[in-house]
Amino acid sequence: MKRLWNSIKDALGIDTRPRLSSEALQEMFKTRYRAFRELLTANSAALEAMAEMEVAVAEEKTYSISFIRSKCTVIIVNLYKMIRNLLLMSDGRYVNLEPAFHRIEEQIIDIIEKKISGNDAGEWLLPINQVNRGIAAQCGEKMANIGEVATLPGVTIPPGFVITASASRAFYLNNDLYNAINRFHHLIDINDIEDISKKSEAIGKLIIDSPLPPSLEQQIYANYDRLTELAGRDILLAVRSSALGEDLEQASFAGLYDSVLNVKRDGLIKAYKEVLASKYSAAAISYRLNKGYMHEDSTMCVGCMIMIEAMVSGVCYSRALSGNDQEMDIFFSQGSAEGIVDGTKNAGHAVMNRAAPFHLVAMKRAEDGGEGFSEAKALELAMVAMRLEEHFGAPQDIEWCLDAANCLYILQSRPISALLFRDRQEEEETVIDDGRLLMRGGVTGCGGAGCGPVRVVRNHADMMAFQKGEVLLVEHPLPEWAPLIQQAAALVAESGSEAGHLATISREFALPSLFALEQATHTLDDGDDITVDASNRAIYRGRVEELLQEVRKQPNLMSGSPVEKTMTEVLKLITPLNLTDPASPYFRGAYCKTMHDITRFCHEKSVTEMFSFGQRYQFADGASKQMITEDAKPLDWHVINLADGFSDDFDTKSNFIRISQITSQPMQAIWEGMHAYPWEGPPAGGVRGMGNIIFQSAMNPTLDPAISSGLTKKNYFLISRNYCNLSVRLGYHYAMVEAFISSLRTERYVTFRFRGGAADETNRVGRIELISQVLEYFQFRVEKTGDALAARVEKREQKFIADRLRVLGYLCIHTRQIDMVIDNPQHFQRYRNKFQTEIEAMIGNDQ
Amino acid sequence: MTSERHFKPEAILNIRLLVVDDEDDFREIIHKRMSRFGVNPNLAACCSDALASMEAQPADVVILDVAMPGMDGIQCLGKIKGRWPLAEVIILTGHASVKSGMDGMQRGAFDYCLKPIDVMELLEKVELAAQKTLVNREEGMA
Known part of the structure; x- marks a missing residue:
């Protein structure tokens, strides 16, 4: 309503703009520019974190829940900063933005923060013959199964009891262990075995040193005494892990948790805690990190059964x-x-x-x-x-x-x-017989071939010394070597079989492995290069190329894991961009559905706020100036100075400015890119009908075309000494170049958006493809959606950033109208070559 | 890192910095690395030490840990901003949490960062906070 009234007043020629003193305006403008700058830095930080999440997924990297939580925190905190600054810049417009943001924020928290509730009314102990798969969530799969087995005719199991998931949770909560352990996890480096080892020890100690709830301790002893009475003799217990979520299809957790055997009454509490602590053995931590499990995902239940003296x-x-x-x-x-x-x-x-x-x-x-x-x-x-x-x-x-x-x-x-299960191909074993064969035999754990220097691992120190790409050679395939599986080129063990835990894990990680190869540690020398052909059970001296042709396919270890699911869910609320067109009626705060929408919206509106300040407040210093050539010919470019972007000798009253009076470093770089080569004009064969006139007039890209008014809006530079935002509408496409070149790395970035064209969709998309190939060649990170493109570079050296601006300046000019002919592959290739060659000559080859 | 040579502390040299963290190693390392750039922060091991240090010699920028014995960083932030509203506080924590991040920002933190952090990156954040605090000071006097 108010807006309507204002526009009526405008129509009547009544000036509705607020009147403030020039000092007050100057101050206001300065404050807004500072908020704008903070907003841009926060935008960069948020976009960088989003990109890191996307890259982790796209490249099938291994990431942890801590990674997801960190990135989400960075994104949300910085978006909050953006919103706060936008509100500060905009006289309280965009009030619908904050509720939309908090809505998304809460959904994200629900996904990434596991709440383990304290009001868990489950029993702490259960006799083993009372458990079954119906209550697997209380006693773990392993104990649930064994309890159920006991009910079948003709099947006997040792008597015992289960210490439940509720008991374990009570122990954790009583000692604030979830938080304490998460603090260790946040800082774990997945590739640093030594670091994992240290943290594993520290967590283990924390658990052993924490007291059990007293009534839990009493119940454990009472159950032991009941068993003794039942047996009518002194008994020893086997205390075994039975973790929730263990033994799933995609993740075996094979042998990673401990059992403590021959436990007497006085050792029972310690044994219980040792089994709990085995969830944090170096092997288990490393396995979980690699496979995408959280330690909270697998509550440890513990089964205590009478030891059978086995013959x-x-x-x-x-x-x-x-x-x-x-x-x-x-x-x-x-x-x-x-x-x-x-x-x-x-x-x-x-x-x-x-x-x-x-x-x-x-x-x-x-x-x-x-x-x-x-x-x-x-x-x-x-x-x-x-x-x-x-x-x-x-x-x-x-x-x-x-x-x-x-x-x-x-x-x-x-x-x-x-x-x-092994593949059921009755594979013919083939052995290359040319003198390089060192050993034959053993049992295949996982097929395939690998090559590297031998490293015999017998103890912890050997393990720490292990280097990525070496062949892991052991006497016994103990589960504790599991963290090396991810790093090894192949695994050879003197003992064991395909049924062992380490064999299972090697198959999960697709690591070629050979077991029960006797005398291997005596025959193979530490440091020698060998090729292990696990499929054909043979080992060769040196590198046998023909066996290594097949690229070892690293399986996506995270596939189907809880961490991967969390990532997929949370990304839906973060990365999709729904607000793409600022001109659309849906480009509003209330329509933001993702964190990306929020950043896009805040950025767009903040630029608009800075852009319109001069006009809105009749602030001459903040109003636009038209560019002129050195000999005072008008150019079709306009500049708004946000702060320190004009040289001191410039008269702020003047409506015209020359490039030599611009002190903005990024604008100078873009300008150079635009003018390094003359535009060759519209592509031949693509010129049709009325468009011809426009194309002709645009031959000189910088001269003000007399007919521009209807088709091209003004092209604006918003600048300060370190900043430049350029909006271009050249012919039928829209481009935006923005950069901050600061002495601070945190503040440095270039971003580019490109959209539209006059040609049909195939051609427009073709041009986007061409631009994106060129940008990627010059090390931009590019994202394409239909006929729109966004590209970004951040935190690089100042010269690197300035050169990227030259690239973008060049592309703004030279990609004009090529969408008319781009469907021809020859044209595509020719433009690509021309662009890359000219740009490289312009910026000097710094690839 | 090559960037070390390129970082020129400016605003940071005109302000007082306070680092609050209960980990002795962390304080020591930060102090050592920062002093290479001519930055000599005051150090405090807990919130009450920090408040005492602020009383004795108010800092313009504070780097504040979250999980500390006694009063935690978020509460401490409230105390600092209440008594010294022009000071800028950078929260630096080892345990990412959206909730505590938002808590910190809503109570007026300048930034919320996660450990491990590159000292260069941290210095840059301090530089930005220092620039802001210098403006605060100017405006506070005006």
């Missing part, structure tokens, strides 16, 4: 790992099974058929025992295994043992990770 123990896969669906695998050895999954023991191997009546297909005993494992027991185990598979509806990975009385106990049952 024989092992692992059974109810479907053979070879992929043969008629058979199952049983691995076994003397004593406890830990050695098999740890990879420290070479196991015996029995193959059984999968349907009743069960029978033995093949049996191979290891040298060091397993004699106690009879064929009869193998049949019993096969039967139990199929019963488990039937119950759970999928092939099972089963840990089992036989006690002194030859009684069969099931210790664990879980679905076989898909990663365990």
Whole structure:
């Protein structure tokens, strides 16, 4: 309404502009310019953080939840700064912006901040025979499965109890551990194994030193005493991890968490805390970071079961790992099974058929025992295994043992990770026989080939010394070497099998690996270059090119992980740009849907505010001046001085200014780029009809065309000594160049926007493609949407920034009207070459 | 880094800087690196030390940690801005949180930065805050 009244008054020639003293206006203008400058710096910081998030996703980099939280914080804080400054500059316009911003902010917080509630009413302890998959969220998959196993006929498990997720959460919350541990995580460097190791120790110590809630401690002892009474003898417990979210398809967490064995009553509390702390072993931290899991994602439940004194123990896969669906695998050895999954023991191997009546297909005993494992027991185990598979509806990975009385106990049952199955190609092994062969044999963990210098790793110090690209050579494939998997070129172990934890992890990371290659540490010398052909189980001296042709495909480790999901969700609220056209009726604060919209809106409006200040307040110093040539011919360019952009000898009363009177460094650079080469005119063959006249008149890009009024709006430079914003409307396209060249890196950037054209869409998009190729060649970061383009460079040397402005000045002039002919590939190529050659000659080749 | 040679402290040399952080190592490193550029910040290990230091010798720019024993950085910010409204405060924290970031900004922080931070980058932020504080001072006198 007020606006309407004003426009009526305008129409009647009544001046509605506020009147203020010239000093007051000067002060106001200065204050606004300072706010504008702060807004621009905040804009840069926010856009940089957005770009970093996009790059992390596009390049399938590994990123952590701390990364997401940091970037979101940077973006939100800087957007808030932008809004605050825009409101300061605009006499309180744009009131709808803040509510829109806070709405998006709250949605982002909901996504990235995990709230772990303290009012968790769940039981802290449960007897093992009372747990099942219905309450897996309280006891972890592992214990849920084993509890359920106990209900099946003919299946026996050791008695025990579970310390639940609620108990673990109560312990964390009582000691403020979530926050304390997050503080360590924020600063962890994923590539620095030593750093991870140190933090792992510190977190471990923190957990061990924190007291349990007293009533939890009492309940744990009470349960132990109940078990003792039940057994009627002194008992030892196996205290095992059963983490939530463990054993998922995409992430095995194979062997990364500890079990503590042979635990007596007085060691129980410490053992419990040790298992909790094993969630933060260096291997587990590194694995989670690489695979995109948060430590809050996996609450640690702990199972305590009576130790069975095992005569024989092992692992059974109810479907053979070879992929043969008629058979199952049983691995076994003397004593406890830990050695098999740890990879420290070479196991015996029995193959059984999968349907009743069960029978033995093949049996191979290891040298060091397993004699106690009879064929009869193998049949019993096969039967139990199929019963488990039937119950759970999928092939099972089963840990089992036989006690002194030859009684069969099931210790664990879980679905076989898909990663365990080998490809069922009966691959012909090929070996190159030209004298370079060093070793043959072993078991393939993960196929493929890798090459690098050998590094034998036996201890922590060796681990710290490990360099990216080396071949990891170990005696035993212990899970603690897992952090090296990401860095190694290949893995070779003297012991172990394809069933071990490290083998599983090597498959997840697509690292060529070879196990049970005896004498490897004696045959291969530290530091020698070798090529490991894991598929064909062979090792060669030097680099065998023909084996390394196939590029090792790094799988997207984050795929499907909680961190990736968080990123996808949060990016939807950050990066899409809906407000693209300032002329559209939807270009308003209330329509901002993403953080990118907010930055775009604030930026656009802040430029407009600075632009219109002189006019609105009748402030001569802030009004526009027209450019003239040195011999006083008028040019079609206009300049508004925001601060210190004109030389001291310029008379502020004058309406005309020469380029020599401009002190703005960025404007000078753009100007140079515009004038380095004369425009060659509109492209031949693209000139049609009435357009011809306009094109002709535009032959000299800087002379004021008499017919411009209808088609071209004025072209403005907004400047200060360090700043320039140029809006150009040349013919039918719109371009915006903006830069700040400060002595401070934080303040340095160039940004470019380009849109439109007179040609049809294919051609307009073709021109965008051409410009984007040239910009990328000159190291801009480019984003294209349809016939619009945005490009940016920040925080580089001052000369680099100034040269980018010359590039943009050049392009503003020379891309005119080429959209008429760009669909011809020859034209495309010719322009590209011409642009790159001329620009390089202009700025000197600093590529 | 080549940029080290290019950074010329200007406004920063005309102001008093205070660094508040409970980590001894951090204060020491910051002090050492900044002194190479002729910047000699006062140091405080907690909020009450910071307030005492401000009483004795008011700082124009304050770098403030968030998680500290006793009063946390956000509360401390409130105290500082309440008593010395012209001072500019840069929050520097090791634990990113949107909420605490917004809390800090709404209570008038100049900027909110995350550790680890390059000393050059931090110096630039201080330089910008210093420029602003010099303007504050000028306007405060006018």
